[in-house]
Amino acid sequence: MAYEIIDEIKREEITIEDVVQSTFENINKTEHKLHSFVNLYRTEALEKAKKLDNKLKNNEPVGDLYGLPLGVKDLICIKNKPVTCASNILEGFKPPYNATVITKLIEKSDGICIGSTNMDEFAMGSSTENSCYGETYNPWNLSCVPGGSSGGSGASVSGGQVLAALGSDTGGSIRCPASYCGVTGLKPTYGRVSRYGLIAYANSLDQIGPLTKCVYDAALLMELMAGFDEKDSTSVNLSVENYTKDLKNSIEGRKIGIPLEFFEKGLDKSVKTKVNDGIKILENLGAESVEMSFPHLEYTIPTYYLIAMSEASSNLARYDGLRYGKGPSDLSGDIFDVFSRTRGEQFGKEVRKRIIMGTYALSAGYYDMFYMKALKARTLIKNDFKKAFERCDVIVSPTMPTTAFKVGELIDDPLKMYLMDILTCPVNLAGLPAISIPCGFDNKDLPIGFQIIGNYFEEKTILNFGFELEQKLDIYKRSPPVIGGK
């Protein structure tokens, strides 16, 4: 676990250089199978390791992630390092600034960025199959997808390459790979973590969050990355709680909401069984479950995709090849021909599709029918949650309706793929925090994710519930076959 490594380093039982060296050894052993990374920064990571080792020798104060290697999803800006969103259109782009989370975790807390992780292009996807670098594979079964869009981060943590990685979650992009790869993934309340330096997919839904081996590590990272940032007007000025301290609070007498609709259609039997087992564990710990209805769940998928695609069509308009990126292949025609050619050639198919659909939904004559209607449905979904939280402290459900599917299995059935987000994306529409923790395996030995949704800024509560469940289940340390587990 990350916190253990940090403690060992601080107790001088191991040097950061050793930690970084062994991280790269692990990556060397598994990367050709997993393909979690799109860029690795071995030399710089080792240099920084040496520098950090000196801090302790010189009795200088050290940060809370002191020496911890981190993977960073390829859409979070790191100063002077390439960031591409797994898209050809951003080839060669190096931002001149750090995302706020990078400043907080790497600069202030002494974490070490060891590389950027693979993802679906511009975070559009649930499988990490839509990447200009090719797919990432699931450490539990290399013929399966790791989930997406933060699939590289999920696979790298699950496959033992790093103990923690950053992802972003727009409709489930942290929780889906966490579920499929059997790790912990937390999507914070919208506004809890600064989005400055996060390349937008759908800016009213996006949040950065951690993927880790255990809940404690997620709490530790959240403590360090959350908080108000004057550079992000949507970040909220609320003090950050001490998440690691509150993990072990008793959940006795607290109420778990069980939204019946979340357990209905399209759920794998094993998923249902294991999640229900998880609920029983929480009940045995003294929590009380309350069944409730979530009437507008059926509107979630169209609402989510309309909003996300509309926003994406605008957010991605800046990629015209004029100021950064690969640039146009050919300058013939007028400027609009050049823009169209660049965008047509350098965006992947899924991205082009979503831009076109989003453009359509915002067009004159369709705006009221699509975008405005989606905003109204979003309000209804928010209200469902609002009502639910009047009766409970957390809401629980499966994270994904199924376990990881085969690479290529759904590539020609986009609708089925979109439906995979049905249990995660309502959380983004409402802007709530949610965590996914592994709660068991199906008969193919693929991990199942347990989702705990909290009220606004109740990261503390979902971490607390997650920790209790994780400790009782005690499966979080299990390793996938790719690193010799079984």
Added chain:
Amino acid sequence: MIIVTSHDNIIIGLEIHVQLTKLKTKLFCSCSSKYRGAEPNTYVCPICIGLPGSLPVLNEKAVEFAMKLAIALGCKINKSMYFFRKNYFYPDLPKGFQITQYNKAGGKAFGDGGKVIIKKKSGKKEILLNRIHIEEDPGRLVHKGSIVSSPYTLVDYNRSGVCLIEIVTEPVINSPEEAREFLNQLKSIIQYCGIADLDLEGSVRVDANISIKGHARSEIKNINSFKEVQRALKWEIRRQKNFIKRNKLLKQETRHWDDSRRVTVGLRSKEFEKDYRYFPEQDLVPIELKKSYIEKIKNYLPEMPNARMKRFQNQYGLSEFDSEILVMDKDIADFYEEAVNSEKDFESKEYKLLCNWLKGDISRWLNLQNKKITDTDLTPIQVVNLVKLIEEGRITGKIAKSVIGDMMLGTPIKKILKQQGKKRIADEEKLSSICKKVIQENSEIIKDYKTNPRALEALIGKCMKETHGQADPKITRKLLLEYIEK
């Protein structure tokens, strides 16, 4: 055949974009907005060139400035303020959308309604406003040579993100002259608000909608100064009238004002039939404009030109005409008030004299030099001294006129007079000999005088010339009459 004669058949609506040049920084980043004369692309940052991952942060001073103007124009200020995205592709628009405000699709303008009162020969007229709102300026395209012959186009993003206010009138303007008068009044109000210096190059852009009653309207884009507006409107009215005369059908279209050729040019319809897909900008949170805040700004607002005009009439006994001329330019009006109030003994006679000097010779000099009074070294005290010297009979009006140029450059009047030896000649003996000389040399004029008493003025002029304008005109007149009668 239709012949259009009456101006009342002309319908004009204006959209005026004004840069808030008095803001130190841009609308959504901390780059300086004083970009004029700077090296291209040096006043930029990740936000104003729309680098991936950057987020806008609203400049609060811009809200204050917009509020001042909204109050001065009598707009209804909307309590909640939020932004929209206007989506279109253009090389000068680095994000592929402009952050602006919108009064449809659930949006609200910054201020609705309002009016500007203009003077017409037939009395006063209210020009009603539709709305005002805040938005960001795009960058600037720079062509080598003309737009047609240039082999390439350069983009300068220094201007990108500078704060604009858009003022939209109702279609209630009935002539190019009214448009001009409206813009003059608007310019004056903006100057009084202290939010912009509209004499700066590129600080103003106007689009005009113009039609002749019963016919299709055209929109003229890209009029880059208030002066050009009248010219462009005149040209376009002529064009439309000619069309109607020749029984040709006018079509609704967008035209471009070519200020070098001074004609409007039709644009290819493809370029301008745009759907801007306005939708909410959610990177910025809505701002509540509290009543107390609006009241506070209101209290700080200086006296506006109309009120000041009335006060000038009451307090200084100036005519409506004179006070309007003084008041239109706030700097002149401030200068005037400082001057009249610097001398306790001054009364209405001196008030009028000071006014005459300011609106006459001083304004003429400023116009010729294309300068503002604040650009010169002239001080109010100096003009007061000038008036005093004339009143005491120590210099003539003619001498006074001749020294204005030097005074504008900052030389005190007494020093100029000393250097040039210019003083009124009141010595009768000295003047007698000059008068005699003039009478001897101009027997023709003397003859003339017998039938035309006004010929005396010519003789006085000759005496003035002899004395370089120093002869006291009263004494000279008296002496000349004496000698001629003899």
